[in-house]
Amino acid sequence: MSAFVFATAQYESGDWDSAPSLAGNVIDTIARYTSLEVAPQGAMVSLSSNDALRYPLLFLTGHLPVRFTAQEGRVLKRYVERGGLLFIDDHNHDIDGAFHKTATEEISRLIGPLQPLPNTHALYSSFFKFEDGPPTTSHELNGWGDNLVHEQLLAVTRNDRIGVLYSNKDYSSEWNFHPDNKRFMGVDPTRFAVNIVVYALTR
Amino acid sequence: MRSRVEWLARVVALLALGAAWWMWQFPQSAARLTDAIADSDRTGSNASVATVAALLRSSGLSAVQLSLQAVPERESRVLLHAARDAGWPVEWNVKDAVTPAATPAAVAARVAAQANSRFLEANAIAVAAIPRVHPSGGTIIHVAAANDVELTLSDSLGWIDSVRVSNRGTYWEIPGNARAFSVRSPTAAASVADVRADTLKRIRLFASTGWESRFILDALESAGWQVDANFAIAPRVNVTAGIPAALDTSRYAAVIALDSSAWSQSASITRFVRSGGGLLLFPGSARGNAFASVRAGGVGTALAGIPGALQTDTPTEGLPLSPVTGLASDAVVMARSEREGAPVTIAARRFGAGRVVQAGFEQTWEWRMLGAEQSVHAHREWWNNMVQRVAFSSPAPVPERWQPLPGDAAPLADLIARIGGPTSEFTAHDGVPSPSVPPRWLFVVAAAALLVEWWSRRLRGAV
Numbered sequence: 001m002s003a004f005v006f007a008t009a010q011y012e013s014g015d016w017d018s019a020p021s022l023a024g025n026v027i028d029t030i031a032r033y034t035s036l037e038v039a040p041q042g043a044m045v046s047l048s049s050n051d052a053l054r055y056p057l058l059f060l061t062g063h064l065p066v067r068f069t070a071q072e073g074r075v076l077k078r079y080v081e082r083g084g085l086l087f088i089d090d091h092n093h094d095i096d097g098a099f100h101k102t103a104t105e106e107i108s109r110l111i112g113p114l115q116p117l118p119n120t121h122a123l124y125s126s127f128f129k130f131e132d133g134p135p136t137t138s139h140e141l142n143g144w145g146d147n148l149v150h151e152q153l154l155a156v157t158r159n160d161r162i163g164v165l166y167s168n169k170d171y172s173s174e175w176n177f178h179p180d181n182k183r184f185m186g187v188d189p190t191r192f193a194v195n196i197v198v199y200a201l202t203r
Numbered sequence: 204m205r206s207r208v209e210w211l212a213r214v215v216a217l218l219a220l221g222a223a224w225w226m227w228q229f230p231q232s233a234a235r236l237t238d239a240i241a242d243s244d245r246t247g248s249n250a251s252v253a254t255v256a257a258l259l260r261s262s263g264l265s266a267v268q269l270s271l272q273a274v275p276e277r278e279s280r281v282l283l284h285a286a287r288d289a290g291w292p293v294e295w296n297v298k299d300a301v302t303p304a305a306t307p308a309a310v311a312a313r314v315a316a317q318a319n320s321r322f323l324e325a326n327a328i329a330v331a332a333i334p335r336v337h338p339s340g341g342t343i344i345h346v347a348a349a350n351d352v353e354l355t356l357s358d359s360l361g362w363i364d365s366v367r368v369s370n371r372g373t374y375w376e377i378p379g380n381a382r383a384f385s386v387r388s389p390t391a392a393a394s395v396a397d398v399r400a401d402t403l404k405r406i407r408l409f410a411s412t413g414w415e416s417r418f419i420l421d422a423l424e425s426a427g428w429q430v431d432a433n434f435a436i437a438p439r440v441n442v443t444a445g446i447p448a449a450l451d452t453s454r455y456a457a458v459i460a461l462d463s464s465a466w467s468q469s470a471s472i473t474r475f476v477r478s479g480g481g482l483l484l485f486p487g488s489a490r491g492n493a494f495a496s497v498r499a500g501g502v503g504t505a506l507a508g509i510p511g512a513l514q515t516d517t518p519t520e521g522l523p524l525s526p527v528t529g530l531a532s533d534a535v536v537m538a539r540s541e542r543e544g545a546p547v548t549i550a551a552r553r554f555g556a557g558r559v560v561q562a563g564f565e566q567t568w569e570w571r572m573l574g575a576e577q578s579v580h581a582h583r584e585w586w587n588n589m590v591q592r593v594a595f596s597s598p599a600p601v602p603e604r605w606q607p608l609p610g611d612a613a614p615l616a617d618l619i620a621r622i623g624g625p626t627s628e629f630t631a632h633d634g635v636p637s638p639s640v641p642p643r644w645l646f647v648v649a650a651a652a653l654l655v656e657w658w659s660r661r662l663r664g665a666v
Contacts (some may be wrong), residue, residue, distance in 0.1 A: 002413065002566065034437045036412055053572040056414055082572050082579050083421055127436060159425060201412050202420075202434050202442045 003037040004030070004201065007055035009086070010046045011072055014064035014099070017044075018091050019172040022059070024179055029190040030197055034127070047072040056084045057200040061172040063091045065102040073110050080111050080156070080163040085200045093137075093170035094145035100168060107156065107164055114154035114166050123153075123162065126199040128191045134167065135192050137174040145170065161203055165196070205659055212656035219649035226645075259291050266292040268629045270301055274326050274391050274614045284621035295618075296625045297322040315627040322625065324349050326391040329613035332384060334401040336456060336594040337587070338427025341378040342398050344386070347371060352388045359383055394611045401596050404456035405445065408432040409465035409472075409488070412442070416461060418568035420444055422583040428590065431455075435464070450475040456594035460494065462487030469493035477555030481593025484561040486525035499535075499550035499561040503528040506542055513574045517541065518581065521574075523565040524548060537592075551592065558593045 006023050010016045023042035030038045045052045048071040052058060058079070068076060080086060088107070090100045104114055117123070119133025134153050141147055146168075154166040174189045182188065259267070267286050275283070287293040299318035302311040328348045335341035346354060348368045355365040358381040366373050377384070385394035406423055410416035412434040423430050431445035448454055450471045458465075458472050458480060465472065465488045476482045476497055486505075489498045503526040512521030519540075526546030530536070537560070538549040551560045571582035609616040 004413070034440075035435060036437075050573060054569070056417070056568075056572065079572075083418060084572070126442065127440065159421075161421075198412075198436055198442060201414070201417050202436075202444065203417070 003039040004197065005039040005041075005043050005055060006030075006197075007043040007045050007052075007058050009052065009058045009060040010044055011060070011062075011066065012048070012069055013067045014062040016060065016062055018063055019061050019176040021178060022061075022172060022175045025175050025177065025182070025190050026059075026193040026197075028179065028182070029188065029193055033191070033194050034198070036197070036201070047075055050075060052076075052079055053082065053084065057197065058084065058086050059089070060086060061089045061091050062099055062103075063097075065098040066106055067102060068106050068110065073106075077110050080158065083161070083163075085162055085165065085196075087165045087167070087196055089167045089170065089172045091170060091172040092145050093140055093150070093168050093173075095148070095150075095168055096146060104154075104166065107166065111164055112156045114156055114164065116152040117155040117162070117165070119152060122203060123165075123195055123199045126195045126202065128195055130192065130195070134169055135189070137169050137171060137189065139170040139173045162199070205663055209656045209659045212652040212659070216649045216652035216656070219645045219652065223645045223649075259286055259289065264291070266294070266630070268293075269295040270298040271295055271322070271625075272298050274618055277611055277614070277617075280614070280618050280621055283618075287622050292630060293622045294626045294629050295622065296627065296629070312627050319625040319627070323615065325352070325388070326615045328352075328354075328386065328388055328391045328393045329609070329616060330384070330386045330393040330395055331612065332395040332398045334399060334596065335376060335378075336401060336403070336591055336596045337378075338403055339378050340380055340403075341376060342381065342384070343374060343376050344384055344395075345372065345374045346386050346393075348373075348386075348388060355387045357385055357387070391614060393614055396611075403428075404452075404595065405429045405431055405454055406457050406459060406590060407447065407450060407455045408444075408459045408461065409468060410434070410459070410461035411464045412436060414568045415566055418571055418582070419459065419461070419586060422571070422586040423590065426583050426587045428587075450480070452479050452595050455480060456596070457481035457483065457590050459483045459485075459590075460488035461485050463491070463493075466491065466493035469497075473497055473554075476557035476559060479556035480595045481557055481590070482554075482559045483589055483593060484559060486563055486565055489527075489561055497554050497559055499531055499552045499559055500527040500547070501529040502526075503546060503563070505565075506540075506546070508569075509542065513570055513578070515575070518570050518574045518578065519548065519564060519567075519585075522567060522570060524563045525565060526563045527561050557595065560589060560592050562589065 006027050008016070008023055027038055027040065027042060030036055043055060045055055045058070048069060052075050076086070088103055090097065090103065092099050094100060107114055124130040124133055133151065136149055140149050150168040153169070155162045156164040171192070175193060267283065283293050296315060297318045299321070302314050306314070328346065331345045332342050335343050344356065348354060348371070350368055350371060352368045353365060354368055354373065356363045356375055360381070363377065364375060382398045383394065383396040384398070385392055406428050408416065408419060408430055410419070410432065416432065416434065420430055420432065429445055431447040432443065433447045434442045436442055450458065452475065455475070458475060460472060460482065462485070472482060473496065482497060484494060484498055486502045488494060490502045505523060505525045508521040508523050510521070512518060520542065524540055524542065524546065526540065526548065527550040528547070530547070530550055531552055534550045534552040536547050537551050539545045540548045546563070548564065549560060549562045551558060567582060567585070571578050574581065608620050611617070
């Protein structure tokens with residue numbers, strides 16, 4: 001069995017590397033809570049390369065407008081059709097923001113329309129139980145962005161499986177803390193990442 | 204009172220003798236022949252013997268001798284069978300075997316033998332149908348026939364396919380729920396009916412959490428299989444797919460043992476296979492001793508996939524491979540790699556009542572994700588086929604009545620089983636065979652009645 005590798009998607013437009021500490025924290029969380037074999041280093045993979053297909057779970061974030069190139073669009077479409085799960089997080093947590101508007105447009109154009117994901121979805125119970133759906137982040141009401149608590153995630157599903165998971169919760173900020181700070185947190189904010197990884201690996 | 208009993212006994216005896224004479228003189232009417240034949244065919248017995256005997260007797264024929272151009276239909280075969288059982292000599296040969304009267308005997312015999320041989324070759328066709336162990340149902344139809352014969356397959360809705368035979372036979376996999384099929388050659392036809400549909404059982408997957416197990420689940424479930432699995436995520440935390448239950452052929456058709464997570468269940472998996480279940484082994488599970496008694500062979504040194512091969516028409520060459528080595532004595536090689544040394548990629552063997560297929564491929568999900576355009580479909584079909592190769596199928600129910608004859612599934616064999624093979628030369632016969640006797644019970648009744656009458660008169664001192 002090969003180890004799970006947490007991969008971050010690179011794309012030509014925007015700032016794909018806006019949450020540089022996130023991967024390490026997610027990897028630490030998976031190793032901490034599960035017995036899954038996980039690679040200690042994450043991977044960064046270009047969406048314009050077929051190598052993206054080697055990572056059936058991809059994380060994509062940014063603040064800036066997103067316009068996928070034709071090649072990125074082809075790879076992304078193929079990626080979802082073949083069973084990959086693309087997790088996109090809006091680093092602006094702003095439904096009027098440039099990232100949200102352009103990213104959702106691009107996903108709708110290439111994959112299909114994003115729909116609200118019910119808060120009873122298996123994603124919220126695949127490891128930890130999140131009775132109220134996606135966990136709220138401390139950044140949603142920080143005065144930046146739209147200053148809303150986003151009650152649901154959005155998704156494009158294929159054959160009853162999530163192909164694209166879209167969040168305005170700003171997990172990119174929430175999970176992008178310095179690794180040393182985790183010990184001071186009352187509740188580990190990255191626990192939801194375990195659910196996403198377990199869901200992708202088992203459903 | 205005693206004299207009345209004696210009178211009654213005399214009447215019964217006379218009636219029984221009269222009935223026997225009547226049956227001898229006036230055989231059953233031809234109108235009942237069809238029913239008798241139908242009954243004979245249904246039961247596989249010779250219920251129509253008396254009827255056929257009566258018909259032949261009234262016709263004055265001394266023997267039944269036929270020159271055939273084609274295999275007779277079922278009704279005719281039953282009729283000939285009944286005639287033979289009624290005591291009439293029944294012989295047949297091929298029309299081409301008949302030579303002019305002036306032909307020397309040796310030449311005539313050779314011509315007849317060759318004609319008969321050609322006829323047997325051209326008309327020997329047999330069909331068997333078994334239900335396909337597949338989520339979408341269907342039937343696998345095997346046909347044995349001579350090489351180069353053009354066969355046409357059809358069901359009740361009409362033509363399905365045609366094929367030219369090579370290697371003495373062919374087969375079709377037909378999806379759907381049709382239960383009766385016929386296969387025709389230019390000179391013969393065979394058919395099967397009431398192909399039973401098997402209840403599809405589930406698949407049990409033993410695998411660690413990872414992309415391979417996740418995409419196996421996806422492939423099999425999207426093909427229609429129901430898969431049970433239990434993935435260990437953390438100590439005391441499992442994620443289940445389906446409803447995993449104890450291994451039993453009443454619930455599961457096959458087990459997929461992907462890696463070492465199956466080792467702890469090797470005893471129950473071995474029992475499952477011995478009792479008829481199927482097992483797919485892969486390098487991760489076949490290594491070590493847990494499945495040493497079941498596996499088709501050992502696990503060789505891992506070979507890397509050929510770069511770029513996932514995009515070709517031999518995509519499995521692009522997968523990592525730990526070949527099957529040191530094959531068990533009863534193992535059969537099913538596929539080899541094109542890599543150096545042609546290592547064995549898939550081998551199979553029987554174990555008890557079950558089947559084991561051992562494959563050397565690893566990380567097949569890469570084929571699905573990184574393969575050519577149709578790779579999702581190809582990956583799904585590959586797993587589907589692997590499961591079908593081993594899947595347990597419930598034994599066919601024992602028929603209420605044993606059918607000792609091949610019937611329409613092999614009409615020529617049925618004819619030969621009923622009346623024997625073709626003859627080179629017909630035998631000369633004189634006169635009508637001795638007629639069949641009336642039923643025995645009539646004589647028993649007559650004899651008993653006469654005995655009662657005699658015993659009664661003796662007891663009262665009469666002479």
